[in-house]
Amino acid sequence: MNILRNGRRITYQKIGKGTTIVFLHGFCEDLSMWDDFEPGWTSDDYQVIAIDLAGFGHSDLDPALSMDSMAQDVRAVLKEEAVESCILIGHSMGGYVGLAFAELYPGFLKGLCLFHSHPFADTEAKKPARKKSIDFVRRRGARLFVHQLIPDLFPPAFNKARPDFVKELVLAAEQIDSEAVALASQAMLDRKDRSAVLEQIDCPVLFIVGDEDNAVPFELSLSMVYLPKIANIKILRGVGHMGMFEAKGETETMVREFVEFCG
DSSP: OEEEETTEEEEEEEEEOSEEEEEEOOTTOOGGGGTTOOOSOOTTTEEEEEEOOTTSTTSOOOTTOOHHHHHHHHHHHHHHTTOOOEEEEEETHHHHHHHHHHHHSTTOEEEEEEETOOSOOOOTTTHHHHHHHHHHHHHHOSHHHHHHHHHHTSOHHHHHHOHHHHHHHHHHHTTSOHHHHHHHHHHHHHOOOOHHHHHHOOSOEEEEEETTOSSSOHHHHHTTTTSSSSEEEEEETTOOSOHHHHTHHHHHHHHHHHHHHHO
16 A cells, blocks of 8 residues: 655555554564564454555655654554554664654554664764764665674574575665665664653553664663553563564564553
8 A cells, every 4th residue: 555745655554453553664674574473463353554664665765764754654654544543563763763653643652662672862872883884875885784784683593593584684675775774874863862752651662672682782671661651571582683583473472462451
């Protein structure tokens, strides 16, 4: 399915009916990452919407990309589908978008899951590396960048056990437009700290944390879980940044139980 916002195409998939669950993918991913992630709801109870964020999958690139603009794209999809409340599951960058959505549309969320994500801005120590990546992608393209990025999202044991699967993800990421990678990187660099959003949010928040996550260090995850009024933290042992693949059964159960609690 497609809609237009400001002349740009936004692509999404929708199945089922009932309580709406929105899935947002992370950086250098698209909505297809959720294809095999089925937390056990029935089509009569839940409507599942997965969205391609701007520049990824089949959604058009947004030259003014930001967390706010992507959150507004999500709201445009929900408006098209006449949805007035939802449970939002955001992986990594998708979690950043989810927090921007929560700030822009307070009271809209029935639940928010930060799936290997967090509310903090880039640290001063991390900003130079982010800028270096943007420069690298613009000079040399995204292909070499994703060849390093994707395997690093998994622990060494997973890369060794499932090299063909990781290679498939790399090959898929190679198809992403280099400017989309650069603009998304810049949007993450520019994003603001949204700790206060978590402190003020009225809906339950689920944190799914991998204790071997290189992208969201374990200590950083532990520092955010006390912020919401209603919070549930799930720690995945031996898991990196991609729990929906590394621990599919466990994370499906976590999301299903959270959705049932919020719904």
